[in-house]
Amino acid sequence: MAIIEFPKEMKWGAATAAYQIEGAALEDGRGLSIWDTFSKTPGNVLNGDNGDVACDSYHRYKEDVQIMKELGINVYRFSISWPRIFPAGTGEINQKGLQYYHNLVDELLENGIEPMCTLYHWDLPQALQDQGGWENRKTVDAFADYAEQIFKEFDGKIKKWITINEPWCVSFLSNFIGIHAPGFQNLKLATDISHHLLLAHGKAVARFRDLKVEGSIGYAPNTEWLEPFSSKQEDIDACNRGMGWFIEWFFDPVFKGQYPHFMLEVFDKHGAAPAIQAGDMEIISQKIDFVGINYYTGSVGRYKKDADLFDLEKVDIGYEKTDFDWNIYPEGFYKVLLKIKDQYGDIPVYITENGACYNDEVENGRVKDQGRIDYLKQHLTSLKRAMDSGVQIKGYLAWSLLDNFEWAEGYHKRFGIVHVDFNTLKRTKKDSYYWYKQTVKNGWFDMNY
Numbered sequence: 001m002a003i004i005e006f007p008k009e010m011k012w013g014a015a016t017a018a019y020q021i022e023g024a025a026l027e028d029g030r031g032l033s034i035w036d037t038f039s040k041t042p043g044n045v046l047n048g049d050n051g052d053v054a055c056d057s058y059h060r061y062k063e064d065v066q067i068m069k070e071l072g073i074n075v076y077r078f079s080i081s082w083p084r085i086f087p088a089g090t091g092e093i094n095q096k097g098l099q100y101y102h103n104l105v106d107e108l109l110e111n112g113i114e115p116m117c118t119l120y121h122w123d124l125p126q127a128l129q130d131q132g133g134w135e136n137r138k139t140v141d142a143f144a145d146y147a148e149q150i151f152k153e154f155d156g157k158i159k160k161w162i163t164i165n166e167p168w169c170v171s172f173l174s175n176f177i178g179i180h181a182p183g184f185q186n187l188k189l190a191t192d193i194s195h196h197l198l199l200a201h202g203k204a205v206a207r208f209r210d211l212k213v214e215g216s217i218g219y220a221p222n223t224e225w226l227e228p229f230s231s232k233q234e235d236i237d238a239c240n241r242g243m244g245w246f247i248e249w250f251f252d253p254v255f256k257g258q259y260p261h262f263m264l265e266v267f268d269k270h271g272a273a274p275a276i277q278a279g280d281m282e283i284i285s286q287k288i289d290f291v292g293i294n295y296y297t298g299s300v301g302r303y304k305k306d307a308d309l310f311d312l313e314k315v316d317i318g319y320e321k322t323d324f325d326w327n328i329y330p331e332g333f334y335k336v337l338l339k340i341k342d343q344y345g346d347i348p349v350y351i352t353e354n355g356a357c358y359n360d361e362v363e364n365g366r367v368k369d370q371g372r373i374d375y376l377k378q379h380l381t382s383l384k385r386a387m388d389s390g391v392q393i394k395g396y397l398a399w400s401l402l403d404n405f406e407w408a409e410g411y412h413k414r415f416g417i418v419h420v421d422f423n424t425l426k427r428t429k430k431d432s433y434y435w436y437k438q439t440v441k442n443g444w445f446d447m448n449y
């Protein structure tokens, strides 16, 4: 018997994001985002997929809320599409856009589900990108104005707020590696954008405090674990630099008011230290109420000169992989959570994303996604290990409620506990949905069933 049990007060949820599920991209006054532009530029997204229809949740949100209600979750993380509210990024407000989110939030509250709102989940208004996007500090102020508008509109209805989702993806994946929108490959641009994203986060928190908005606010960095191939110091140091790219680079400014020196050294060597103005770090490092942690995978790494920015190469040592070709590495989840607690103290934590890509299809009305169930069991066990080690876990939100638009991978990569047929938009609850439902109901699961 291997029962893994969780505290009764722990929140259980699921997560999605606007561009990945809503569709209605050209409806009711929504403006274009950088992902509308990027996805319609040939070669950027697998199969030329885009978010024009997605899961059509803009029209089917009531059905989706009923799926959540049957699942038994008590919190749902969604994001607001900035260009649905401010089609031009700033200026005139689209009332139909606001009305959609009131309808969604009211439906959630009427069904006993708490809304957790992400203000920025990658869909920057194209109009702002045309003025330099996140490279332009004016976008930072535009984000703070957008956030203030949303705070005023939903104060009292929404009480859990996330400013920026995965700033590493928004800055480095999108402007240095270049596989996400807007698709640049410039390290200095990426480090400046990472700084502006943290500044935008800080300015939004400041508006939240000034407005005395009810509830709590945080941000949601993505993490990964890198295990040194050997005990050689060069391997340990290389892995610390690789992890520092996700963790210290985005945590130290918020929790320590400065960038980590060992990472600044690397960026400086490439002429890419970010441009920081007086007062920026004070704004970035003001107190937040929780941190959202996104975790998917980990790897083994070792020193190899010039293998990448950090003289780090990842070593495939035969771990099983998901259909995203990512290692299944639950131990890394436990280690990431302990690292964050050790380095940044007892900040309350929500797991705002954790899940696996398995592309199982519907057969005779059923989706047998045992791989996802096994992944969830292993990672929830790591979560419990972290909780028993003193990490203040307040909730766990599975990524994702629905199969959806997985960015550059389009609809080919499925992360949902609910299958979506993107031709008919029919939802089919997977085996993992029923497993998660039972786990949420019980507050425990048996590793052997």
Ligand SMILES: CCOCCOc1ccc(-c2cn(C[C@@H]3NC[C@@H](O)[C@H]3O)nn2)cc1
Pocket (backbone or CB within 6 Å): 017, 020, 166, 169, 173, 177, 179, 222, 294, 296, 353, 399, 406, 407
């Ligand atoms: C070094 C080279 O790297 C090449 C690929 O590098 C990555 C890294 C990370 C990702 C990635 C995808 N997701 C899932 C999303 N999180 C937010 C939500 O919208 C989910 O859809 N998280 N991280 C993709 C690709």
